[in-house]
Amino acid sequence: MSQVIGRLLAQVRTPTPAADAALATLVGLPLLGWTWVVLTIAPGPSPVAFAGALLAHSAMALRRTAPLASFGAVAAGCAAMLAGAGGLLLPPSMLVFPWSLYSMCAYGSRRALGWGPVAALLGSAAVGLRFWLNPREASGLPPAFVFLFLLAVTMMMWSFGLWRRTQRAYLESLEDRARRAEADREERARRAVHDERARIAREIHDVVSHSLSVVISQAQGGTYAVRTNPDRAAGILTTIADAGRHALADMRGLLGVLRAETPLESESAGSAPTLAELPRLLEGTRAAGLAVTFRQDGAERRLSPAAELAVYRLVQESLTNTLKHAGAGRRAQVVLSWGSAGLAVQVQDDGPGDSRPPGGTGLGLVGMRERFQAFGGTVAAGPATTGGFHVSARLPYLQRTEQT
Known part of the structure; x- marks a missing residue:
């Protein structure tokens, strides 16, 4: 409006x-x-x-x-x-x-x-x-009176013209500043998306390397099993096929969010974290001064490394934002709800919810949306109705996000 x-x-x-x-x-x-x-x-x-x-x-x-x-x-x-x-x-x-x-x-x-x-x-x-x-x-x-009166009137109109000119210049400067601020915000958002996608490219090596290692090791063992134990060789081939299928699904999911011009770096920035490392993340957050409680609802299911990485990064980014905007001494809650159709992630704190960008427009959350969209998921963030700030995400169980 x-x-x-x-x-x-x-x-x-x-x-x-x-x-x-x-x-x-x-x-x-x-x-x-x-x-x-x-x-x-x-x-x-x-x-x-x-x-x-x-x-x-x-x-x-x-x-x-x-x-x-x-x-x-x-x-x-x-x-x-x-x-x-x-x-x-x-x-x-x-x-x-x-x-x-x-x-x-x-x-x-x-x-x-x-x-x-x-x-x-x-x-x-x-x-x-x-x-x-x-x-x-x-x-x-008196002619002098007429002259002075008209001079005062015309000079007053000239002064009003100067005032209007100054007002127009001020409004134009505000509009120009607003345009530049909007352009800067869009540029920062684009840069955040680019950086996040570049980081995803670096993590592809870690996400897929596990599956490829399984394929290689099983293939090496299968050459001997074919001659000595054919029944065991059939199971090895099944394992190789499953590992290759999951690796291909992870590659498609991660590469789908990358720009064509984004370089694929083969060097890894470190081992990709999984959900098993969430307790360590929560302990580090508690040591920083944020009281965090963690709860899981439903039967836990095994996800692919790329999907687990997306969930881990979402919790990490949400808790980092809480420390940044709400400060130490606050409380936060992390809930993983394992439903029948997908995993729901909820992160909520009790800080001032209005101190952060509305609608979850922070640069970190831009990258989180990119990750979840690669698997058909969604991410929403904003002030909670009960106070504080909340981040909610949903990750459906697809063939490429769930390992059987």
């Missing part, structure tokens, strides 16, 4: 000839009609005065798209009104002069700013001179 309102406000702030023409017509028609009436009643007017009024009102349609040219046309029109107004000292259409002066200062170039005080001084002096040359029509108003 806020983005829609922001776009509407941006459209209103954007100078458009159609909007300026509509406003100039709305304001100009009453003033132009009033000017025509008083010029008709006043003694000795010339058609030049009405032509000047028409020029001034028409030029206001370009007050924001071509402010300096518009002001020049308005000034020429006002001069024509003063010269041909006859006994009418100040036609009503002269009111467009301060409005045009404001527009020139607010929307014109920096060079146009210096013309503001000069135009205000000359315009006020021209009207004051006309009052001085026509004392009978001036009704006793």
